[in-house]
Amino acid sequence: MITLSRRHLIGMGAGALAASAVVGALPASAGVKGYVQSTIARMSLPEKVGQLMVQEVYGVDPTVDDSRNLSKYGTAKGVDVVRDLHLGGVIYFAWTNTYDNGPDGVAAASNALQEASLETRPKGRPDRPVGTKVAVPLLIATDQEQGIVTRFGPPATQFPGSMALGAGRSTKDARTAAAITGKELRAVGINVDFAPDADVNVNPDNPVIGVRSFSSRPDLVADMVAAQVVGYQIDGKVCASAKHFPGHGDTATDSHYGLPEITHTPEEWKALDAPPFEAAIRAGVDMIMTAHLLVPALDPSGDPASVSRPILTGVLRDQLGFDGVIVTDALDMAGVRQKYGDAEVAVRAMEAGVDLLLMSPAPLAARDAVLEAVRTGRLTEAQLDEKVARVLTMKYRRGIVERPLCEPALVDRIVGIPQHLEAADEVTDRTVTLVSNDGTLPVDVTDRRVLVCGWGATTTTAVADALARLGATTTRQTSNAPTAAQITAAVTAARxxxxxxxxxxxxxxxxxxxxxxxxxxxxxxxxxxxAVRNPYDVAYYEANAELCTYSYSPVIAGAVARVITGRVNPQGRLPVDVPKPGGGVYLSFGDGLSY
Structure with missing residues (x-):
């Protein structure tokens, strides 16, 4: 694990921190316009192209060789990937192993990658590309939507996700969740959160959005999205990114594996899908992420929105007036790879109006294709400069230029602190929805035998433990897909x-x-x-009492126990209609019970 002690940081005055200091000093005197113009003027063409790429880098420690980096980028260390490609940003996942050493490890990795980005080097170094490297800090991104899309797990503070917040109906709580999430991300050096989700989930069978959406009602989604943009950017000091434009809420296809089609008319799109993005723009969102899907009403060409100039420039820029950064969804997803090759997709996305290419599966080919497009006149360097200017402006305005490095000594004072955990519990308590109750709840579980069973070994254990802390004697039997024998055993235990x-x-x-x-x-x-994910579950069974939590985030276990025992009076209300399996509406938007 890499560590950066205070002594080590002080000792780097002639290296990365010196570059950081220079970067931080320039904007104070020059302002955003001066900083952007002077930086672009000193950048080579490869540096400009690199600034428009955000890629995953592998390994707990980016200063140590990782064979996955070598096979993808031709160099083994994450820091060298940043240097050699002049990357504008990196993105963290659990599967890149970035989070393996906890918050301190993430902070150390972030600083090491920023140091690499902030290095300057003389011309003619035989082991590096010729040319003076312009020191530009990295975007360091992750997908911390909370709920079912959470990259930074405990001890970081966990929240129950978007649809739960929609059930709570509180824009204050939505802002609080974003603010705390943003502060904890920034504490470990992450300065971009690809959130909030601005999709309106009008299709209960949606396999990729679902509870990632706040609601099936565009006005509720719009209010929550705007609140979270403010929470992330103003309170949390991280760049937010509303997604997935022009709206992924009405599809039964997952764009990771196929190419969905949205059949809304222009009028339906304007009424259903557009309002949350319009609200995000009004709230000053830094970025909007594209979707890999077809919307024939907005572009009949058969091109996915990620490479559609009519959608990204014609609608998002010209009609909605968005002047911030447009970032693609991950370019390794099948939805964008079916029609064009990976290199061609990069150029077409740029032509369409995209500023940032996210996770190209063939990054060297994508870079070379964009460079060739400029050399042949398919793209002009002036167009590239406009894109780089938007990225640099975002970095400056969000404080990344001035303070690119995090402070490792402060991590424990921000990440997962008691005040944040308490706030998360309070927010989560207000989201749990009681949809039926024959009088069984609330119940005093003191010295009562409670069987906790069903889906999710981790979640059932957490709920059982939470009930035990409130006095119950608990047993647990778990199976995600119970066999007949397991069902019989559970019934025996229930009796x-x-x-x-x-x-x-x-x-x-x-x-x-x-x-x-x-x-x-x-x-x-x-x-x-x-129902620890989809509220639609409750249409398939009947019980003495039925709860919806909208996620299996660790924070929901305590809330479930408090609601069951009456320590919390449930106040969540359904943010979606729950359909009957055979058609019609089983429960309506707004339904929910209290004690």
Missing amino acids: SSDLVVVLTNNVATSASQVNLVKALTGSGTPVVTV
Whole structure:
């Protein structure tokens, strides 16, 4: 694990920190316009192209060789990937192993990568490309939507996600969640959060958005999106990115694996999909992320929105007036790779109006294709300069230029502190939705035998532990797809219990989960179901009481226990309609019970 001690940081005055100081000093005197113009004037063409790329780099420690970097970039160290490609940004995932050493490890990795980006080097170095490197700090990004899309796990503060916040109906809570998330990201050097999700989930069968959306109502989504943009950018000091333009909420295809098509008319798009993006723009969102999907009403060419000039320039820039940074969704997704090759996609995205290329699966080919497009006149260097200017302006305005490095000594004073955890509990308590109750809840579990079973070993354990802390004697039986024998065993355990709490997740595709609930409700013991992801689950079964939490984030376990025991009076309301499996509406937007 790399560490940067105070002594080490002080000792780097002639290296990266000196570059940081210069970068930080320039804007104070020159202002954003002067900084951007002077920086672009000193950049080579490869540096400009690199500034428009955001890529994953592998390994806990970017100063150590990782074979995955070597195979993808031709160099093994993450810091050398940044140097050699002149990257404008990097992105962190669990599968890149960036989070493996916890918050301190993330902070150390972020600073090492920033140091590499801020290096200057003389001309003619045989081991580096010829030319003076212009010191520009990195965008360091992640997808911390919270809920089911969470990259930075505990001890970082966890929240239950967008649809839960929609159920809570509080823009104040939405802003609080974004503010705390942003502050903790920035504390470890992450300065971009690809959030909030601005999609309006009008399709319950949507496999890729679902509870990542705040609601099926555009006005509620718009209010929450605007609140989170302010929370991330003003309170948390990280760049926000509303996604996925022009709207991914009405599709049954996952763009990671195919090319979805949105069949909305222009009028439907304007009424359903546009309002959250318009609200984000009014709130001053730094970035908008494109979607890999077809929208024939906005562009009949058959090109996905990510490479569509009519959509990105014609609609997003010209009609909606967005003048910030446009970033693609990940370019390794199937939805954007079906029609054009990876190199061609990069050029077409630039032609369409994109500023940042995210996660090209062939980064060297993509870079070379953009360079060739400029050399042949397909793209002009002036167009490239406009894109670089938008990126640099964002970095300056969000304070990344002035303060590119995080302070490792402050990580423990910000990430996962008691005040943040308490706020997360309070926000989550206000999102839990009770959709049916025959009087079973609330219940005093003191010295009661409670069986917790169903989906998710980690989540059932967390709920059982939370109930035990409130006085219950708990047992746990777990299976995501219970067999007949496991269902029989669960019923046997239920008959010797005073209460059953059964967790479900996406039962529309899991008949065995429904069978478990039905068998348990026949045991003679009161049953409380908890839909820990899709609220649509509740249409498939009946129980004595039914709760929706909209995610299985660690923070929901305590909230479930507090609601069950009456320590919290549930106040969440459905942010979507819940359809009947055979058609029609089972529960309506706004439904929800309190004690």
